Amino acid sequence: MSPVENLVARARVAQKSFEQLTQSEVDLVVEAVAWAILEPKRNQELAELAVFDTGLGNVADKFKKNYRKTLGLMRDLQHAKTVGLIAEDAATGLSEYARPVGVVAAITPSTNPGATPINKILNALKCRNAIIVAPSPKGQTTCVRLLEFVHQQLDLVKAPRDLVQVLPSPITKDATYELMRLADLVVATGSQANIRAAYTSGTPAFGVGAGNVVVIIDELADLTASAKRIVQSKTFDNATSCSSENGVVICAPVYAKAIQALELAGGVMLDADDKQRLQEVMFQNGKLTATLTAQTAEFIAERAGLKNPLAKTARFLMVEEDSAGANAPFSGEKLSPVLTVWQVADFAAAKAMVAKVYAYQGSGHSVGLHTQLQGPIMDQRAAELANELPVARVIVNQAHAIATGGSFDNGLPFSLSMGCGTWGGNNFSDNLNYRHYLNISRVVRPIPEIVPTVEALLENYFSKFSRS
Incomplete structure (x- = not known):
């Protein structure tokens, strides 16, 4: 034995x-x-x-x-x-x-x-x-x-x-x-x-399934509150969670103010040269390395040799991106306090960008939405994400990594294992x-038999087509 x-x-x-x-x-x-x-x-x-x-x-x-x-x-x-x-x-x-x-x-x-x-x-x-x-x-x-x-x-x-x-x-x-x-x-x-x-x-x-959570900030969001939620989630345990935000898609009308709010919350936007320096350390042959996984922003800045002096005191780092896929490695999961940012025209374009990201990595897991606190537009947009994107969870106006695995202020079961449905190669989509x-x-006990008629079951069909 x-x-x-x-x-x-x-x-x-x-x-x-x-x-x-x-x-x-x-x-x-x-x-x-x-x-x-x-x-x-x-x-x-x-x-x-x-x-x-x-x-x-x-x-x-x-x-x-x-x-x-x-x-x-x-x-x-x-x-x-x-x-x-x-x-x-x-x-x-x-x-x-x-x-x-x-x-x-x-x-x-x-x-x-x-x-x-x-x-x-x-x-x-x-x-x-x-x-x-x-x-x-x-x-x-x-x-x-x-x-x-x-x-x-x-x-x-x-x-x-x-x-x-x-x-x-x-x-x-x-x-x-x-x-x-x-x-x-x-x-x-x-x-x-x-x-x-x-x-x-x-x-x-x-x-x-694999994580690679993206959240949307639309033009109706409370930007200060949204930034606070994102930084709370993104920096928690140095982003070890598969539910930590890897990217944020921001609608153009509020893009500048949203970036400002994220910076006030502790984020630092890297320029193109620092982005390239970070990419060379974080990814090898297009794949994420373990070098910077779950480390602090300060450690990442020093290890990658970033020139921006603010990077060493940042709570998290940001890089701008305009596409998704193998040619844009920052569009994938990073497991570190590094946040990818996309600017899009409107909510429809935001949905399309998230779909493109998930076609590359993260399909099935979840998506976040920062929008108006309540009302028909919030409900409608959340419903659109649930009906159109390949996600098992739509997290609305919450710190994503805190909420996705269950929280005392939402109804999801507490868990550290999130099913991603067939989109993510799983046989379940629950927590x-x-x-x-x-x-x-x-x-199984016998009950009184009730046998329906064909007419009752196919009533709608028969009202539109012949019975031949």
């Missing part, structure tokens, strides 16, 4: 016993495990360890992310039914019973080595599953420490430690792929290579949540 086979075998034993618990008993386990990272001292240690080991992001924002994402998830899970009868409909005669999926393989990225694993662990446990985490090599130390805290909490509530395990060091592709093949469900967040491996593992899988970790068994 290989080491991975051993992990899975132990997980199956633990899961079978865990499956016998009541809803209240399961909920106690979930609450205990949530405290493994919500407890401030443990959270601080994990945040510091994550930045030390990965070199990505910053400690203060890691702490906030660990706390806020877990707190929000626990709000979502608190009253969710995941044991026994969860729905009943007398009219249809259907009753639904929640069932676990078994052993979950959780593929997690280096960008969130604490927040993403705990999110998947809590969702899995809420649904009476066991889970084995396959962290990125850079994030392994953080994940291992997190699981030490989790196991302490499991001991406290007398739940088996083998419910939550991690692949042993060193983390290899072979071990990760073996885990995916042996598990009952794969939930994968991270590189597109891992997502493709999950989908071809032979195991049912949920994977996420990954606890319902994706469940099987549903349905009891």
Whole structure:
């Protein structure tokens, strides 16, 4: 038996016993495990360890992310039914019973080595599953420490430690792929290579699409508020999030004032020469390098040798672009506090530019809209984006990276894994949540038979065409 086979075998034993618990008993386990990272001292240690080991992001924002994402998830899970009868409909005669999926393989990225694993662990446990985490090599130390805290909490509530395990060091592709093949469900967040491996593992899988979020500032937007939201999102954790704005499309009537607002919020626009210097470091052979990923604007300015003295004190950097695609690398995802800016004539042109960007990279994820705070034009424009662009989410008048994964002031489920639908090569377009970790068994009862007539079903057709 290989080491991975051993992990899975132990997980199956633990899961079978865990499956016998009541809803209240399961909920106690979930609450205990949530405290493994919500407890401030443990959270601080994990945040510091994550930045030390990965070199990505910053400690203060890691702490906030660990706390806020877990707190929000626990709000979502608190009253969710995941044991026994969860729905009943007398009219249809259907009753639904929640069932676990078994052993979950959780593929997690280096960008969130604490927040993403705990999110998947809590969702899995809420649904009476066991889970084995396959962290990125850079994030392994953080994940291992997190699981030490989790196991302490499991001991406290007398739940088996083998419910939550991690692949042993060193983390290899072979071990990760073996885990995916042996598990009952794969939930994968991270590189597109891992997502493709999950989908071809032979195991049912949920994977996420690539990010490259673009937001629109139209002529009706509150420019100061829009700039504040964008900088809050763009600089959070040095833009490690796939939901961080990579570009902003601005309607011409407010372009100059919008740039001014972004500059007042801490942005610095680079000239053509500095843009070229940055491009030479950030991209190699048209592909994003890891050199500047999740670093501060100051670090980026120094590493790229930027001449603008303001760049070294900027919160984020801006570059102007007029096209999208392989010949315009700044139109792609940057995973750093670098924001691409396009000027367009009007809202129709803004939609067209976003569509062009997403045809290159980021299709399926989400789009942002900064417009009037409320009213028919806001509703109409948001509806146009939802109906016309290949996006699973339209985020209106919010800090994008804060809102897309769920927030206390919107209705999305808290998650660090966003499905991008078929546009992004995914089989779901929701925020990954606890319902994706469940099987549903349905009891089907007989009800009074009602057989419709052909005339009733095809009434509209028959009113326009002959019956021949």
